[in-house]
Amino acid sequence: MNGIPCAREYKVTLCHVCSYVCPDDAHECPRCDSPVHRRKPNSLTRTWAFLIAGLIFYIPANLLPVMYTTMLGSSSENTIMSGVIEFAEGGSWDIAILIFIASVVVPCIKFLVLGLLLVTCQRRSTWAMRERSRLFRFIELIGYWSMLDVLVVALVAALVQFRGLSTIEPRLGILFFGLVVVMTMLAAMTFDPRLIWDAEVEDVR
Amino acid sequence: MTPATPAPMTDISHRQAHASEQPPVPAIAETQTRADQWIICEHCDSVYEAMPLNKGAAAYCLRCAAILRRSHRLSIEQLLALSIAACVLFIFANVFPVISISMQGLHNEVTLWGSVQALAQGQITLIALVAGLAIILAPALQIALLFWVLAHAHRGEIAPGFKMCMRTLEHLRPWSMLEVCLLGILVAIVKLAGMLDVHAGVGLWAMAMLMVLIVLIAGKDIRRLWDELGVGPE
Numbered sequence: 001m002n003g004i005p006c007a008r009e010y011k012v013t014l015c016h017v018c019s020y021v022c023p024d025d026a027h028e029c030p031r032c033d034s035p036v037h038r039r040k041p042n043s044l045t046r047t048w049a050f051l052i053a054g055l056i057f058y059i060p061a062n063l064l065p066v067m068y069t070t071m072l073g074s075s076s077e078n079t080i081m082s083g084v085i086e087f088a089e090g091g092s093w094d095i096a097i098l099i100f101i102a103s104v105v106v107p108c109i110k111f112l113v114l115g116l117l118l119v120t121c122q123r124r125s126t127w128a129m130r131e132r133s134r135l136f137r138f139i140e141l142i143g144y145w146s147m148l149d150v151l152v153v154a155l156v157a158a159l160v161q162f163r164g165l166s167t168i169e170p171r172l173g174i175l176f177f178g179l180v181v182v183m184t185m186l187a188a189m190t191f192d193p194r195l196i197w198d199a200e201v202e203d204v205r
Numbered sequence: 206m207t208p209a210t211p212a213p214m215t216d217i218s219h220r221q222a223h224a225s226e227q228p229p230v231p232a233i234a235e236t237q238t239r240a241d242q243w244i245i246c247e248h249c250d251s252v253y254e255a256m257p258l259n260k261g262a263a264a265y266c267l268r269c270a271a272i273l274r275r276s277h278r279l280s281i282e283q284l285l286a287l288s289i290a291a292c293v294l295f296i297f298a299n300v301f302p303v304i305s306i307s308m309q310g311l312h313n314e315v316t317l318w319g320s321v322q323a324l325a326q327g328q329i330t331l332i333a334l335v336a337g338l339a340i341i342l343a344p345a346l347q348i349a350l351l352f353w354v355l356a357h358a359h360r361g362e363i364a365p366g367f368k369m370c371m372r373t374l375e376h377l378r379p380w381s382m383l384e385v386c387l388l389g390i391l392v393a394i395v396k397l398a399g400m401l402d403v404h405a406g407v408g409l410w411a412m413a414m415l416m417v418l419i420v421l422i423a424g425k426d427i428r429r430l431w432d433e434l435g436v437g438p439e
């Protein structure tokens with residue numbers, strides 16, 4: 001310990017909704033009536049559950065088509081990756097990279113980082129705690145940008161509705177992809193970053 | 206053990222608060238009254254004693270480097286004015302189409318609601334609910350609740366249902382995705398520009414401005430109302 005005291009030593013707990021300093025034994029914040037916990041309840045188990053659900057949904061999200069296009073008689077189905085490749089081949093590298101980052105890189109980073117945080121917290125590792133804290137704040141920040149592809153499909157499908165000429169429809173893959181984003185967001189919300197630092201002190205909870 | 210003190214930060218590039226001189230150890234009876242001036246880091250549970258910050262300054266946690274607190278850039282009146290502007294822009298963004306296209310004499314345009322509806326078909330309706338929450342419902346509620354609490358705060362009053370409004374604002378924040386929506390609109394424009402005539406609609410400009418306002422008014426900073434209005438435990 002480097003001389004910075006913990007909330008525990010003063011018998012206080014932070015309310016995550018209004019930042020009020022609550023007494024240790026409170027179950028409800030005296031100021032805003034939200035439930036308060038010294039640590040989020042069952043944080044590790046619940047985060048694992050959301051993370052694994054997200055990983056499972058990620059498989060159909062990539063395999064199933066997200067969009068169905070008919071253009072002057074010919075029709076095609078696109079998955080997320082084939083959409084990216086189409087952009088790249090069409091010469092719009094910037095958009096291809098943007099969608100690739102939002103739909104592939106961001107979810108994968110979230111899976112990896114959350115997995116790493118969960119494993120290191122379970123082992124009560126004191127390795128790189130400050131950096132792991134930073135990593136957590138980073139994935140909290142980037143998480144929702146994965147919604148990009150869902151919104152693009154929604155906009156494009158709503159616009160291109162010319163019967164007989166050209167239509168675009170959303171397909172099942174986009175549902176799974178949206179669920180991946182929701183699951184990883186919930187996983188990040190249920191993870192308690194204070195667990196990273198609990199490895200420093202004995203007898204937590 | 207004594208609470209460390211986050212020193213006022215004037216130089217943002219200097220990324221940490223310094224623990225300056227240590228205040229005396231609080232007596233047990235004193236603890237709860239002094240607790241009002243404490244800041245607890247939500248990322249690592251470190252306790253600091255609050256100190257006034259200079260304008261534009263921020264205090265960082267010494268242990269985990271998270272931001273503990275920022276000084277307020279805007280006054281309540283300014284926040285209220287911005288929330289009224291956001292309300293108008295929100296109506297514009299939803300009434301007017303964000304993109305319009307034409308192809309061989311045919312014309313079509315889409316509003317935010319139209320794009321949510323396009324997802325609401327058969328098996329995938331669930332995702333329409335998520336998208337509707339992210340780009341319409343969450344921002345709309347944020348603006349309405351902010352206007353409600355700020356309009357009362359402006360007159361020095363605590364709005365009826367203040368606690369519920371503030372709690373709802375906290376829970377809505379992660380699900381409000383106007384920034385992502387704006388980028389999505391731009392990507393859709395580029396995507397379609399290859400095969401048809403695409404025009405940005407009035408809704409897009411309203412969206413762009415609305416996004417900036419939401420970032421300014423709907424952040425964690427609004428928690429200051431608890432202290433400024435003196436809402437305490439019963």
Ligand SMILES: [Zn+2]
Pocket residue numbers: 015016017018019020029030031032033034
């Ligand atoms: Zn509270």
Ligand SMILES: [Zn+2]
Pocket residue numbers: 246247248249250251266267268269270271
């Ligand atoms: Zn901290």
